[in-house]
Amino acid sequence: MIVTMEMYEEIRAYHNQGRSIRWIAKRMRISRQTVKKYYKGETIPGVRKEYHRESDVVTEDVKSFIEDCFKSDKEEGLKKQQHTAKRIYDRLVEEKGFEGGESTIRKAVAELKDQNKIIAKSSIPLAYDPGDAIQIDWGEATVYINGVKTKVNTFCGRLCYSCDLFVQAFYSQNIESFLEAIQRMFEYFGGVPRRLVFDNAKVAVKEGFGLHARATDKYALFAAHYSFKPEFCNIASGNEKGLVENLVGFSRRNALVPVPRVTDIDELNDILLSRCIEYRNKHRISSHQQPVKAEYEIEKTFLQKIPPYKYDTSHTCMAKVNDFSLVRFVNNNYSVPCRCIGKTITVKGYANKVLIYSSGKVVAEHTRLFGNGKTTYKLEHYIDQIERKPRSAFQAKPVRENLTDELIAWGKQLPGGNHEMVKLLRLCVDYGEDRILELKRSFPPEVIPTVENIRSLLHINVRQQDKVDFPCDVKVIVTDISTFDEKCGVMV
Numbered sequence: 001m002i003v004t005m006e007m008y009e010e011i012r013a014y015h016n017q018g019r020s021i022r023w024i025a026k027r028m029r030i031s032r033q034t035v036k037k038y039y040k041g042e043t044i045p046g047v048r049k050e051y052h053r054e055s056d057v058v059t060e061d062v063k064s065f066i067e068d069c070f071k072s073d074k075e076e077g078l079k080k081q082q083h084t085a086k087r088i089y090d091r092l093v094e095e096k097g098f099e100g101g102e103s104t105i106r107k108a109v110a111e112l113k114d115q116n117k118i119i120a121k122s123s124i125p126l127a128y129d130p131g132d133a134i135q136i137d138w139g140e141a142t143v144y145i146n147g148v149k150t151k152v153n154t155f156c157g158r159l160c161y162s163c164d165l166f167v168q169a170f171y172s173q174n175i176e177s178f179l180e181a182i183q184r185m186f187e188y189f190g191g192v193p194r195r196l197v198f199d200n201a202k203v204a205v206k207e208g209f210g211l212h213a214r215a216t217d218k219y220a221l222f223a224a225h226y227s228f229k230p231e232f233c234n235i236a237s238g239n240e241k242g243l244v245e246n247l248v249g250f251s252r253r254n255a256l257v258p259v260p261r262v263t264d265i266d267e268l269n270d271i272l273l274s275r276c277i278e279y280r281n282k283h284r285i286s287s288h289q290q291p292v293k294a295e296y297e298i299e300k301t302f303l304q305k306i307p308p309y310k311y312d313t314s315h316t317c318m319a320k321v322n323d324f325s326l327v328r329f330v331n332n333n334y335s336v337p338c339r340c341i342g343k344t345i346t347v348k349g350y351a352n353k354v355l356i357y358s359s360g361k362v363v364a365e366h367t368r369l370f371g372n373g374k375t376t377y378k379l380e381h382y383i384d385q386i387e388r389k390p391r392s393a394f395q396a397k398p399v400r401e402n403l404t405d406e407l408i409a410w411g412k413q414l415p416g417g418n419h420e421m422v423k424l425l426r427l428c429v430d431y432g433e434d435r436i437l438e439l440k441r442s443f444p445p446e447v448i449p450t451v452e453n454i455r456s457l458l459h460i461n462v463r464q465q466d467k468v469d470f471p472c473d474v475k476v477i478v479t480d481i482s483t484f485d486e487k488c489g490v491m492v
Contacts, residue, residue, distance in 0.1 A: 001034055003045045011038050057100035058108045065092060066105075066112055076259055078142050081252045085109040090254075128160035131302025133195040133231075135160060136182070138173050139248035143268055144261040152265065154256075154272075155181035156247045159189060160197075162295035163285050167251045167272045169265055170351050171370055177351035178203045179222050179313040186226065188276070191303025195229045210234035225311050227304055251275075264367070265352050314348040314355075321345060325381060329354060333375040335398065336364045338385045377401055380429045386422055393421040403433055410440060413448050423451045431458060 003011075007028065014024045021039055025032040037043065066088055073082040083091075089105040092098035098105075139154040153173050157166040166185045170177040186192050200209050206216045213232040215223065223230045255275040262268045284291040319327045321340045326333040329347045336345065336356055346357040349368060356364040366376050377398035386392055386399070393399065394408065407428070411421040427436050439457050443449045 001030065003030075003034060003038060005045060008038050008045050011035055015039050057098070057104060061096070062092065062098065062105075063108065063112065065096060066109060070112070072258055076142070078259070080139075080249065081141055081256055081259065083257050084253045087254055087257050126160075129302075130161045130299040131191070131193055131304070133160045133197055134158065134185070134189075134193045135197045136185075137199065137248055138201070139252065141169070141252050141256045143169075143256065143259060145265065145268070146263055147261075152268070153177070154248065154251055155185075156251055157182075157185045158247050159193070159296065159299055162292055162299040163288070164189065164280055164292055164296040164299070165247055165251075166276055167247070167255060169268050169272060171265065171368065172351070173201070173203060174351075175203050175216070175218055176313055176315050176349060179218070179311070180351040182222070182226075183311065183313060186306055188273070189303060190300050190306075192226050192228050192306060193303060195231050196223070197231045197233065199233050204230065205232060222311055222313075225307060225309075227307075312348075314350045316346065316348050318344055319347050325385075326375065327356060331372040332369040334364065334366045334369075335375075335377045335381045337381045379403070379425065383425060383429050386425060390418040390422045393418045393425065399425065403428065404437070407433055407437060410448070414450065420451055424454075427451065427454060427458070 007030070010028065011024060014027070019027075021032050021035045024039075025035045028035070038045070069083040069088050069091070076082075085106040086102065088109060089098070089102045092105065134157050136155070136157045139156060140151060141154050142149060142151055144150065152169040152171065155166075155168050155170060155177070158164070166188050168181055168184055170181065182196070198204055200213055204215060204219050206214045208214050210232055211234070214220075215230045219230060251272070255272055260268055260271060262271070280293050280296060282291075288295060315330070317329065319329060321327050321336055321343050323341060325336055325338045325341055327336055327345060327347060328334075329349055334347075334354055334356065336358075340358055340363060343358060345363070348355045348357070352368055354366045354368050355362055356366075364378065364381065366378070369376060375397075379398045379402045382396060382398040386396055394412070399408070403425075407424070411424050414420040414424065424436070436454060439454050440449055442457075443453070
């Protein structure tokens with residue numbers, strides 16, 4: 001029954017007169033329950049009592065998973081790389097097969113979290129034409145690379161019309177990383193916008209700020225090649241690139257939680273790129289009429305074409321190879337094959353790698369080092385020298401800094417000492433240390449396999465790989481060659 005304000009007024013008046021609930025109900029011809037509800041003035045018509053039902057899908061296992069996410073965040077101690085309610089929901093679906101709704105998990109997370117809500121600052125909404133602009137920015141994140149806790153720099157870019165995004169990781173925010181990141185971004189989006197909006201970072205700005213900023217020579221040349229206009233935000237005006245400001249935090253919370261554990265930065269970037277593709281295919285901006293993918297397909301047609309010549313983003317220099325078969329580049333040393341000793345070669349330092357050229361051909365490739373006084377060796381660059389000087393087999397830095405303790409300890413147990421170790425090193429160069437150790441572990445623990453034992457297994461495996469299977473029912477056509485025999489003087 002709907003109780004009007006007039007009826008409510010009458011109930012309250014009778015109550016003040018001391019009339020009973022039964023009397024009022026009989027007088028007004030309504031139920032006693034209705035009168036009882038409004039009798040004392042504890043509620044008013046039109047106000048519904050809040051309804052709460054405990055969700056049956058938020059089991060103790062689900063709550064335990066949420067608590068584990070909180071615990072993981074606390075252990076990592078990374079304020080900018082923590083689980084959000086959405087990320088927890090996504091992980092529950094992927095890892096636990098959760099079938100409930102996202103709102104259910106959001107409510108459960110809110111109940112388990114004891115924290116204040118942050119009121120967002122207001123800003124003016126902006127609108128962009130397709131192909132008009134991309135906003136870019138840098139962020140920071142922590143990952144584990146080969147088991148080592150490592151800080152990386154995340155480059156984030158976002159198309160302003162479709163809101164499609166791009167994220168990649170780099171060791172540094174130097175000019176090589178900056179230009180290479182933009183280049184990769186253009187390739188991912190399939191074109192170039194008319195404007196690129198960035199802040200006043202030194203890597204991009206030569207002098208001035210905001211509207212009066214002048215791009216560095218290298219950035220200006222890069223922009224001219226790809227035919228876009230570099231634009232810079234005014235000081236303390238993060239709202240001018242608000243789309244990408246949000247993206248920096250979004251990428252940390254969704255693509256980098258839980259904290260990735262990878263073998264190298266290339267593997268990390270593969271993960272980030274897959275997240276970008278997933279976002280494009282599945283996401284929808286609440287304020288947009290269409291999903292991100294549909295709007296990206298529209299915007300792509302308005303982007304300028306990428307020029308056929310790929311701009312060289314490297315830091316290039318000439319260097320002489322020293323007697324230790326090392327070449328120096330930006331305060332660090334990189335190994336090259338021993339045949340290059342004494343030669344002047346070309347070194348190209350890119351964002352995350354270093355390529356070394358001799359006579360126009362790549363002779364070495366390394367992960368780029370940052371800092372000062374570091375050296376990286378590759379065993380294959382020194383194996384010929386070690387074979388000529390076997391007494392260095394155990395003390396050579398390229399051996400000690402590249403091979404595991406397990407393999408070196410095994411080499412010391414081999415009969416033949418240094419000479420056998422050299423043979424083992426050659427196998428590691430040819431087939432990889434992991435493969436050689438795998439074969440070694442196939443023997444009983446009490447057996448110490450020799451180099452010849454390993455070679456025999458490698459030979460067997462190679463022969464098995466080269467084996468070609470033919471069908472058993474091969475049809476043979478019998479041909480009469482008697483005429484040919486007569487011409488050749490063959491007597492049958």
